[in-house]
Amino acid sequence: PRVCVVGSGPAGFYTAQHILKHHGEARVDIYEKLPVPFGLVRFGVAPDHPEVKNVTNTFTQTARSERCAYYGNVTVGRDVTVAELQRCYHAVVLSYGAEDHRVLGIPGENLSGVYSAREFVGWYNGLPESQDLKPDLSCETALVLGHGNVALDIARILLSPLQLLRKTDITDGSLAALACSKVKRVWLVGRRGPLQVAFTIKELREMINLPGARAVLDPADFTGLENTIKDAPRPRKRLTELMIKTALEKPVEKAVEAQTAAPREWGLKFQRSPQEVLPSADGRRARGEAAALHLVAAWWSAASSFLSQGSGDSAKAIPTGVTEELECGLVLSSIGYSRGLSLAALCARAGLYCSGWVKRGATGVIITTMNDSFDTAQSVLEDLQRGVLDVATSREGFGAVESILRSRGVRPVSFSDWEKIDAAEVARGRAAGKPREKIVDPQEMLQLISH
Ligand code: FAD
Numbered sequence: 001p002r003v004c005v006v007g008s009g010p011a012g013f014y015t016a017q018h019i020l021k022h023h024g025e026a027r028v029d030i031y032e033k034l035p036v037p038f039g040l041v042r043f044g045v046a047p048d049h050p051e052v053k054n055v056t057n058t059f060t061q062t063a064r065s066e067r068c069a070y071y072g073n074v075t076v077g078r079d080v081t082v083a084e085l086q087r088c089y090h091a092v093v094l095s096y097g098a099e100d101h102r103v104l105g106i107p108g109e110n111l112s113g114v115y116s117a118r119e120f121v122g123w124y125n126g127l128p129e130s131q132d133l134k135p136d137l138s139c140e141t142a143l144v145l146g147h148g149n150v151a152l153d154i155a156r157i158l159l160s161p162l163q164l165l166r167k168t169d170i171t172d173g174s175l176a177a178l179a180c181s182k183v184k185r186v187w188l189v190g191r192r193g194p195l196q197v198a199f200t201i202k203e204l205r206e207m208i209n210l211p212g213a214r215a216v217l218d219p220a221d222f223t224g225l226e227n228t229i230k231d232a233p234r235p236r237k238r239l240t241e242l243m244i245k246t247a248l249e250k251p252v253e254k255a256v257e258a259q260t261a262a263p264r265e266w267g268l269k270f271q272r273s274p275q276e277v278l279p280s281a282d283g284r285r286a287r288g289e290a291a292a293l294h295l296v297a298a299w300w301s302a303a304s305s306f307l308s309q310g311s312g313d314s315a316k317a318i319p320t321g322v323t324e325e326l327e328c329g330l331v332l333s334s335i336g337y338s339r340g341l342s343l344a345a346l347c348a349r350a351g352l353y354c355s356g357w358v359k360r361g362a363t364g365v366i367i368t369t370m371n372d373s374f375d376t377a378q379s380v381l382e383d384l385q386r387g388v389l390d391v392a393t394s395r396e397g398f399g400a401v402e403s404i405l406r407s408r409g410v411r412p413v414s415f416s417d418w419e420k421i422d423a424a425e426v427a428r429g430r431a432a433g434k435p436r437e438k439i440v441d442p443q444e445m446l447q448l449i450s451h
Contacts, residue, residue: 001090004028008030008039009097011372015374020067023381023384027068033096035442037418043121048165048168079410084401088397093354093355104145117151125171125438128441140183141328141330142155143326143331144332145274152204155266156210159212169429169434184265186266193270194243195225201242207266217267222243420448
């Protein structure tokens with residue numbers, strides 16, 4: 001059987017891995033729109049979390065399998081349609097992730113100085129389409145909307161000492177911009193309360209221990225919570241306890257000098273919903289300390305029922321009418337990625353599957369994506385076994401796709417091409433003491449492999 005996977009992020013690679021492992025004859029072709037593989041492992045995961053990126057070793061093994069092929073530089077939906085792929089393969093698995101960011105839907109959202117997490121993270125991680133972002137970091141206060149791990153990633157990158165970032169695979173361009181950054185304060189603003197934060201304890205602890213940055217948490221936000229969380233599930237309990245401890249801890253208990261001398265600070269603001277981004281005096285941008293994010297305080301009603309009913313995630317914040325303006329020069333909205341346009345809307349039929357963020361929406365870490373992709377792969381295997389997929393009719397696979405691509409002037413990049421780009425990046429990085437220096441221009445990547 002010939003199977004095709006669209007997208008080379010964790011979902012694509014884990015789906016391929018499972019099919020190859022459990023079907024001794026299946027062949028899997030992976031199509032990727034960028035010349036380079038690995039999706040958000042390369043363009044999302046924070047540069048100072050290199051251990052998370054080790055999954056690419058497993059993906060590389062999969063790609064090197066004799067029964068697997070990688071075709072980068074092919075945008076499905078533009079260079080070849082899903083319907084065409086379905087004619088060339090017995091099964092097509094869509095694993096192209098969640099491309100769009102969720103919009104805030106408030107006035108002022110389009111002012112310059114307001115960016116989505118996707119753009120901003122893409123900028124420091126070398127995503128080609130985000131390289132023109134060049135965010136203005138000349139203000140002192142940045143506001144991150146959202147209380148998830150991506151929001152913490154952004155705050156950490158903005159406040160990290162440069163010498164820590166220099167050793168990572170953050171791009172040279174963003175490193176230079178961060179070296180001139182005036183940002184010294186980051187507020188993470190969320191609509192709900194401390195019991196509903198979505199970040200996890202490891203990321204919070206990392207932020208609390210960030211050298212040169214002080215946590216500013218309002219003790220009033222945590223009063224009485226200790227009792228409320230007594231019977232909470234253990235991860236929620238430990239996370240809340242850490243916030244309480246940080247908020248209530250007296251300065252003497254910390255390394256006082258280090259903390260008070262900290263040139264930078266960050267904090268969590270709860271129960272606030274953004275209403276409008278107000279422009280600076282020139283009316284064009286949320287920039288300089290004259291600009292502000294206009295927030296409406298939200299009233300959180302279910303702090304206790306959250307535990308007894310376990311309904312914390314579905315509970316809603318209700319506006320109180322109280323408003324507040326928070327001065328800032330930079331607004332980064334980290335309220336989630338959304339599923340982009342469905343490539344398969346018009347051609348759903350047997351033989352078409354999806355895995356990862358296409359399937360579940362933009363939630364879950366790599367492990368969640370892995371389990372989900374194994375489930376999808378299992379469905380493909382079962383359909384093969386039960387005869388739902390007509391393997392009696394032979395399909396040409398890439399042989400047929402190649403002629404379609406050639407007729408449209410598209411030249412795919414192979415996995416060994418990527419390995420050449422990889423080697424060049426690693427060599428460039430070595431000179432600067434970094435794990436790699438990412439090439440951010442796809443044309444330069446293609447030139448490097450004499451495309
Ligand atoms: P993606 O990783 O987005 O992969 C989709 C792939 O499809 C991409 O390579 C894309 O270029 C390609 N594609 C898109 N459209 C097309 C098309 N039309 N044709 C061909 N190819 C296409 N998880 C962790 O475990 N640890 C972390 O530290 C962590 N950090 C994260 C940081 C950020 C900023 C984000 C957003 C997520 C993070 N995650 C982390 C979550 C993790 O990245 C996701 O669970 C995972 O990447 C989802 O995998 P996916 O394959 O569905 O999507």
